[in-house]
Amino acid sequence: xxxxAVVRGLVDRLPEPRDFKSRLxxxxxxxxxxxxxGVSFTLCxxxxxxxHYFQQPPTWxxxxxxPVNLYRLNQGVHVLSGLASIPLLLxxxxxxxxxxxxxxxxxSVGKGLEKAFILVLVGGAAFQLVSGSFNVAVTFPxxxxxxxxxxxxxxxxxxxxxxxxxxxxxxxxxxxxxxxxDDVRTGGLTRRGFLGVAAGASGLLVLGTAGQTVPLxxxxxxxxxxxxxxxxxxxxxxxxxxxxxxxxxxxxxxxDPAYRxxxxxxxxxxxxxxxxxxxxxxxxxxxxPITCVEGWSSTGTWxxxxxxxxxxxxxxxxxxxxxxxxxxxxxVYSTSAVxxxxxxxxxxxxxxxxxxxxxxxxxxxxxxxxAPNRPGVLQTKWLTRVEVSA
Amino acid sequence: xxxxxxxxxxxxxxxGAYLVLNAAPWxxxxxxxxxxxxxxxxxxxxxxxxxxxxxxLVLRIVPTAARAPVQAALIITGCxxxxxxxxxxxxxxxxxxxxxxxxxxxxxxxxxxxxxxLVAGAFAVARARRLRRPxxxxxx
Numbered sequence: 001x002x003x004x005a006v007v008r009g010l011v012d013r014l015p016e017p018r019d020f021k022s023r024l025x026x027x028x029x030x031x032x033x034x035x036x037x038g039v040s041f042t043l044c045x046x047x048x049x050x051x052h053y054f055q056q057p058p059t060w061x062x063x064x065x066x067p068v069n070l071y072r073l074n075q076g077v078h079v080l081s082g083l084a085s086i087p088l089l090l091x092x093x094x095x096x097x098x099x100x101x102x103x104x105x106x107x108s109v110g111k112g113l114e115k116a117f118i119l120v121l122v123g124g125a126a127f128q129l130v131s132g133s134f135n136v137a138v139t140f141p142x143x144x145x146x147x148x149x150x151x152x153x154x155x156x157x158x159x160x161x162x163x164x165x166x167x168x169x170x171x172x173x174x175x176x177x178x179x180x181x182d183d184v185r186t187g188g189l190t191r192r193g194f195l196g197v198a199a200g201a202s203g204l205l206v207l208g209t210a211g212q213t214v215p216l217x218x219x220x221x222x223x224x225x226x227x228x229x230x231x232x233x234x235x236x237x238x239x240x241x242x243x244x245x246x247x248x249x250x251x252x253x254x255x256d257p258a259y260r261x262x263x264x265x266x267x268x269x270x271x272x273x274x275x276x277x278x279x280x281x282x283x284x285x286x287x288x289p290i291t292c293v294e295g296w297s298s299t300g301t302w303x304x305x306x307x308x309x310x311x312x313x314x315x316x317x318x319x320x321x322x323x324x325x326x327x328x329x330x331x332v333y334s335t336s337a338v339x340x341x342x343x344x345x346x347x348x349x350x351x352x353x354x355x356x357x358x359x360x361x362x363x364x365x366x367x368x369x370x371a372p373n374r375p376g377v378l379q380t381k382w383l384t385r386v387e388v389s390a
Numbered sequence: 391x392x393x394x395x396x397x398x399x400x401x402x403x404x405x406g407a408y409l410v411l412n413a414a415p416w417x418x419x420x421x422x423x424x425x426x427x428x429x430x431x432x433x434x435x436x437x438x439x440x441x442x443x444x445x446x447l448v449l450r451i452v453p454t455a456a457r458a459p460v461q462a463a464l465i466i467t468g469c470x471x472x473x474x475x476x477x478x479x480x481x482x483x484x485x486x487x488x489x490x491x492x493x494x495x496x497x498x499x500x501x502x503x504x505x506x507x508l509v510a511g512a513f514a515v516a517r518a519r520r521l522r523r524p525x526x527x528x529x530x
Contacts, residue, residue, distance in 0.1 A: 022445065087469035090437070097438045119430070120403065126429025127422075133473060138482030138490060143421035144414040152409030153422075159402025166395015187454030187517075189461045197462040201469035208502065226498030227474055235489030244486040362487070 020098040031175035033092040040085040047078035065345035068372040072291040076213040079295025082132045087201035117163045124157035136294045212296035232298035236360035239300045245361040248328040250382045265388035268315020275366045281305045286347045292376040304351035316388045325385040336378040342371045456514035463510035
């Protein structure tokens with residue numbers, strides 16, 4: 001047999017849309033799931049953009065340091081709405097699965113274009129949800145850099161989503177006018193029941209994970225948050241850790257008695273402060289969250305030197321901004337910029353203590369940055385230099 | 391609406407494609423393509439056919455009263471298993487950071503699913519009772 005005949009024979013054996021008998025393959029169900037996904041993907045996109053520009057602000061953008069919990073809320077919503085999208089997307093794909101077998105494949109140029117962008121939408125959406133859920137589980141089984149690719153793919157997905165909405169808008173409006181009323185005598189799920197189950201699966205995932213950012217007492221958190229990647233009260237000094245001193249390679253330098261924190265740059269006087277010098281400066285105590293970009297957060301009580309007090313002591317100007325540098329030798333997060341709103345905020349500390357004890361080495365002993373409304377990766381640990389610019 | 395969709399969507403897709411190419415130069419792009427196509431392939435060739443197969447089995451072997459609860463529990467089981475797979479797989483556990491991924495996620499998934507199936511079972515029993523109850527016909 002000729003190869004083309006083999007292919008044709010195989011294609012003839014594939015099912016056709018009318019072979020799928022379940023009433024759940026229904027445009028009314030697809031319309032409602034589509035709306036839910038439109039909402040959850042829009043939340044993901046917006047919070048993702050906010051998070052990205054928090055981490056890598058363009059020069060014209062100064063993030064405010066208040067409200068304290070803004071970034072925390074943003075990341076909680078980003079991760080939870082992504083998780084909630086997984087059952088919704090699976091349910092949606094199931095509902096429209098028979099359309100995959102529509103033939104001919106390319107009925108017209110317009111239809112072909114529509115299908116091409118649906119392929120982009122499905123591949124991209126799955127890519128974002130899969131890569132995101134692996135990322136929060138700190139697993140990277142691929143050969144690309146997660147952060148820039150997840151960011152870039154979001155635009156592909158959202159664009160394909162807008163195109164899809166353009167195609168389906170009229171159909172969806174039409175479908176919403178038709179109530180979903182099913183015969184219950186078959187005993188199988190009704191269309192409404194199916195929607196409820198998809199929503200229930202999303203709800204279970206969100207509820208089972210939300211405890212990583214909503215503070216609950218232990219052991220309640222442990223039992224109500226079976227899928228939390230971190231528990232807000234579990235970790236050294238009651239706060240979780242994302243990067244340890246061992247993996248940052250700072251164990252030796254952090255506990256060296258010769259440790260000094262250098263304050264230099266646009267200052268009246270360069271300061272070289274030992275840990276005792278830092279402790280002798282006026283101390284400030286604040287309650288602030290550590291908020292991981294991966295969606296968990298935990299509030300601690302931090303004590304240390306307010307950054308703006310330190311700058312006054314060094315004779316820096318009132319409009320200074322700062323770059324803090326870690327003992328950690330390499331990595332994107334071994335240094336971070338602190339812009340004016342955060343420098344001037346009284347809650348921005350070079351913290352020496354957490355919850356009444358000297359910082360645990362995994363929390364950045366001897367000294368770390370902690371500031372309100374800021375991603376955890378920019379709360380630089382194991383500080384060795386504060387570089388001031390006017 | 392179609393034109394508006396393309397007018398708004400195409401620039402996004404173009405920008406995104408440009409950013410992807412920049413963020414993942416070859417050979418990283420190969421991995422991006424693998425995970426992009428992999429999602430489609432795994433769903434269309436594995437997850438969806440498996441769901442159809444299981445659905446057909448339910449119609450054949452599950453009594454009418456229990457059908458909807460069993461379908462519901464199966465859907466939730468599949469969704470939760472897929473969504474929590476990276477946690478259950480446990481590759482992100484780092485002995486130097488015990489507070490990261492501190493829970494036994496496989497056990498937790500089983501507990502949650504056991505509760506889901508318990509609720510489904512209760513629904514099935516309640517529905518079976520309702521069906522068995524004799525129907526009072528007027529005049530009898």
